[in-house]
Amino acid sequence: xxxxxxxxxxxxxxxxxxxxxxxxxxxxxxxxxxxxxxxxxxxxxxxxxxxxxxxxxxxxxxx
Amino acid sequence: xxxxxxxxxxxxxxxxxxxxxxxxxxxxxxxxxxxxxxxxxxxxxxxxxxxxxxxxxxxxxxxxxxxxxxxxxxxxxxxxxxxxxxxxxxxxxxxxxxxxxxxxxxxxxxxxxxxxxxxxxxxxxxxxxxxxxxxxxxxxxxxxxxxxxxxxxxxxxxxxxxxxxxxxxxxxxxxxxxxxxxxxxxxxxxxxxxxxxxxxxxxxxxxxxxxxxxxxxxxxxxxxxxxxxxxxxxxxxxxxxxxxxxxxxxxxxxxxxxxxxxxxxxxxxxxxxxxxxxxxxxxxxxxxxxxxxxxxxxxxxxxxxxxxxxxxxxxxxxxxxxxxxxxxxxxxxxxxxxxxxxxxxxxxxxxxxxxxxxxxxxxxxxxxxxxxxxxxxxxxxxxxxxxxxxxxxxx
Numbered sequence: 001x002x003x004x005x006x007x008x009x010x011x012x013x014x015x016x017x018x019x020x021x022x023x024x025x026x027x028x029x030x031x032x033x034x035x036x037x038x039x040x041x042x043x044x045x046x047x048x049x050x051x052x053x054x055x056x057x058x059x060x061x062x063x
Numbered sequence: 064x065x066x067x068x069x070x071x072x073x074x075x076x077x078x079x080x081x082x083x084x085x086x087x088x089x090x091x092x093x094x095x096x097x098x099x100x101x102x103x104x105x106x107x108x109x110x111x112x113x114x115x116x117x118x119x120x121x122x123x124x125x126x127x128x129x130x131x132x133x134x135x136x137x138x139x140x141x142x143x144x145x146x147x148x149x150x151x152x153x154x155x156x157x158x159x160x161x162x163x164x165x166x167x168x169x170x171x172x173x174x175x176x177x178x179x180x181x182x183x184x185x186x187x188x189x190x191x192x193x194x195x196x197x198x199x200x201x202x203x204x205x206x207x208x209x210x211x212x213x214x215x216x217x218x219x220x221x222x223x224x225x226x227x228x229x230x231x232x233x234x235x236x237x238x239x240x241x242x243x244x245x246x247x248x249x250x251x252x253x254x255x256x257x258x259x260x261x262x263x264x265x266x267x268x269x270x271x272x273x274x275x276x277x278x279x280x281x282x283x284x285x286x287x288x289x290x291x292x293x294x295x296x297x298x299x300x301x302x303x304x305x306x307x308x309x310x311x312x313x314x315x316x317x318x319x320x321x322x323x324x325x326x327x328x329x330x331x332x333x334x335x336x337x338x339x340x341x342x343x344x345x346x347x348x349x350x351x352x353x354x355x356x357x358x359x360x361x362x363x364x365x366x367x368x369x370x371x372x373x374x375x376x377x378x379x380x381x382x383x384x385x386x387x388x389x390x391x392x393x394x395x396x397x398x399x400x401x402x403x404x405x406x407x408x409x410x411x412x413x414x415x416x417x418x419x420x421x422x423x424x425x426x427x428x429x430x431x432x433x434x435x436x437x438x439x440x441x442x443x444x445x446x447x448x449x450x451x452x453x454x455x456x457x458x
Binding site: 033052053056060 | 100108221222223224225228235236238241243244245288290291293295296297298299300321322323324325327
């Protein structure tokens with residue numbers, strides 16, 4: 001997917017607090033929260049960046 | 064593991080799920096309540112404030128999950144003029160401050176005592192469908208995957224609900240209809256155990272900062288910021304930290320816990336049922352869009368949901384037509400207020416700090432007999448007639 005921006009979630013425990021805010025607002029339902037692991041479906045994600053705004057601690061980066 | 068059958072499958076053991084399960088079991092149904100985590104109620108993702116007048120209606124007895132009882136709420140304007148409201152009029156987050164994990168566990172115990180089977184570490188992976196009708200879910204319990212066949216499935220899986228989406232019920236929310244929230248439990252703070260405090264204005268764009276006391280010197284200090292008003296990543300945290308820095312009674316405090324989450328502040332959903340499936344609580348966007356409180360509404364709707372689920376099993380008719388009884392029931396009880404508070408929220412998020420100051424100042428100066436839109440506007444009109452204009456369209 002060369003035309004898509006890279007997607008990076010800082011989920012090594014340094015920023016992400018596993019609250020699920022991004023999961024709830026993702027319009028394409030492509031973010032998954034499993035206890036202390038968050039994953040994205042990169043193929044479905046359109047990089048709309050709604051999750052970036054919804055994250056209370058700034059743990060999601062797209063760019 | 065072998066597939067299994069039940070009458071009612073409830074996905075999610077928060078307050079709405081446990082309440083639904085309990086009332087379905089009371090109605091004679093065989094109920095399975097599944098929770099993806101290993102511990103019900105944990106981790107707590109909640110400010111832990113709630114009103115109390117609704118508890119008898121749904122059959123909840125006050126217990127050890129209550130930290131303390133507050134007298135009322137204090138609303139602080141941007142220049143920190145204060146308006147006090149008695150807890151009876153203060154909305155659905157004011158009354159008790161609770162241990163949410165203890166509260167959730169009590170409701171699960173109540174459900175279990177009615178004969179509900181509870182499964183922990185059991186996540187729904189997807190819904191089972193037959194000709195478009197939901198007939199249960201595929202679940203994973205302790206690493207083992209199996210199918211639960213049920214004529215009635217209930218999605219009580221919270222803000223980040225998957226069940227509604229899987230069922231094809233539109234539950235998406237816009238950025239303006241969500242607050243992104245962060246909260247610290249803080250020790251060694253100067254909180255007042257008589258009040259739940261709310262700070263309005265630019266300190267929390269499109270939301271508010273809250274201080275809910277847990278005990279002398281201990282409080283939940285949190286913030287909600289409307290996602291559409293977020294300017295840069297981590298705005299919720301930035302605003303909360305700034306607020307704490309500017310309040311010496313809290314800046315000296317020590318953070319001992321941190322939680323985050325999303326809160327919907329949307330108008331009510333148009334649809335909360337489909338063939339074989341009902342949604343309840345935060346999953347059905349039943350959170351009060353003005354206060355952000357979801358417990359009372361989730362429990363009230365949960366009781367109705369459980370009763371209708373049991374009736375549908377009894378009647379052998381888990382169709383969306385039959386479920387209209389739930390759809391109409393919860394709307395009759397909650398929808399008008401949800402809609403009214405959504406309109407009020409839409410107005411409030413547009414107010415300037417200057418207007419907030421005037422409104423709170425006007426209210427602080429009078430003793431309102433009863434908290435109503437009419438009385439509030441009258442108080443504002445008497446002191447700041449020019450401000451009333453801002454609300455004409457709203458009325």
